[in-house]
Amino acid sequence: APVDPIKVFGALEQRILPRVFTQAITTVTKPNLDGYIYDKCKRLSGYTQAQIGVPQRFILDCSLPYHSAVSRLKSIVFSLTPTKIMQAISYAANEIHKRMMEECADSVELCKR
Secondary structure (H helix, E strand, O other): OOOOHHHHHHHHHHHOHHHHHHHHHHHOOOOOHHHHHHHHHHHHOOOOOOOOOOOHHHOOOOOOOOHHHHHHHHHHHHOOOHHHHHHHHHHHHHHHHHHHHHHOHHHHHHHHO
C-alpha cells in the first residue's frame, strides 16, 4: 500500500519536534522572549513603509498594504504544528512577492532586482 505523506509528517512532528522544541527552549537565554518580541513588534508597528527603507516603487498607498500576507501571518496563531507555521510564512512571502510584481508590472525588470 502507498505511504500517506501526511501521516508520515504527522508522525515525525509528534515524535521528533517535541524533543527539538524542548532542546530549543532550554537554549533560549532571554527569560521573557515572548514579551520581548511583542514589545519589539509594538514599537515597530508605528513605522511607515518609507521609514523602514522600503523603496518608493514598492510602497503601496492603500490603508492596509499586503492585507492577504497579513492575514496569512495571523493564521499562525491557529497553527498547531511547526510545518503549518512555516507554510503560513511561506504563503505570506509569496503573497508579498505576487503583490509587488502586480504593482510594478510596467517595470518588471526593475522589480526583479
